[in-house]
Each structure stands twice: as C-alpha cells, then as structure tokens.
C-alpha cells in the first residue's frame with residue numbers, strides 16, 4: 001500500500017521557532033534623511049551639514065549621468081557605433097565608482113546618502129532625456145551638458161568645503177570628481193569636431 005503523503009500543515013509544524021527566519025518585521029527608520037549623527041572626525045556640524053547637502057546633489061546628478069551613459073551605450077548608432085559603445089561603457093563604470101565614493105563620503109560625515117531612483121529623479125538637476133533614441137550629436141551633447149552641471153557643483157562645493165575646513169570633501173570633489181570629469185569631457189567633445197577622416201585636396 002502506498003504511503004500517505006504528509007500534509008503541508010504537518011511540514012510547517014515540524015519547523016522549530018529557532019529555525020524559522022523572522023522576515024515579517026515592521027519597517028523601522030533609524031536615522032531620517034537630512035539629519036546628522038555625531039562622529040569624532042574633528043569637523044563642525046555646520047561644515048558637515050553643508051558638505052552633506054552639496055554631496056547629495058552631486059550624488060543625484062552623478063547617478064543620473066551614470067545612467068545616461070548606459071542609455072546611450074545601449075542606444076548608440078552610426079558609423080562610430082563600436083568605439084562609442086565601448087567608450088560610453090568605460091565612462092559608465094568610472095561614474096559608477098564615483099557614485100560609491102560620494103555616497104560613502106556622505107555616510108562618513110554622519111549624513112544619509114540618497115539611494116533610490118525615485119529620490120534621484122526628484123533631486124537631479126540634469127534635464128530629462130526622452131525614453132526614445134536620439135541621434136549621436138544629441139547623445140554626446142546631453143552627456144557634455146550633464147558633465148558641466150556636475151563640474152560646476154564640484155568647483156563651488158570644493159571652494160565651500162575648503163573654507164569650512166572639510167578637507168576630505170574638498171579632496172574628493174577635486175581629486176575624484178573634477179579629475180574624472182575633465183578627461184571624460186575631452187574624450188566626448190573631440191567626437192563633435194567636424195573633421196574629415198581623409199582630406200581630398202589633390
């Protein structure tokens with residue numbers, strides 16, 4: 001005679017309370033966005049608050065630029081498809097590294113870094129591109145526009161951080177943000193020079 005199958009309720013009853021993961025918890029926020037916790041890093045609260053606000057704006061715009069690089073990496077077209085497809089992905093990776101550096105600097109200052117796309121969409125100052133595909137000059141011009149927006153924030157933020165004594169934020173904005181963006185702008189902008197590949201002057 002075939003063995004009677006065990007009922008599901010029997011199986012559930014066999015699991016001890018110790019083995020049962022407690023995944024049904026109440027959501028609990030432990031530090032609201034916009035607040036600062038104290039850390040022994042020898043920086044005034046005002047300096048940290050100013051840097052956190054600047055860095056969160058840089059973070060929102062860097063996440064937007066990072067994602068715009070992927071959009072254009074995917075939606076590239078034309079005779080230079082392959083080189084631009086690869087170049088834009090390289091810049092995407094470099095921007096993704098900056099996102100992590102900026103977000104972790106905000107946390108190291110005692111603040112809260114924005115993280116989710118909804119919040120990024122609310123905060124970013126970079127103009128929204130269409131869902132559809134744009135031509136190559138438009139794609140490159142959009143990226144250059146976004147770079148300049150972030151570079152302006154970085155220059156202003158670096159000066160303010162220097163004046164407030166936040167050397168770490170000043171260094172991040174200069175050594176990482178500015179020094180990464182400038183060569184990326186150079187590489188993109190050179191594609192918009194209307195130079196011929198071969199000269200026909202014979």
Ligand SMILES: [Fe+2]
Pocket residue numbers: 073089
């Ligand atoms: Fe890819």
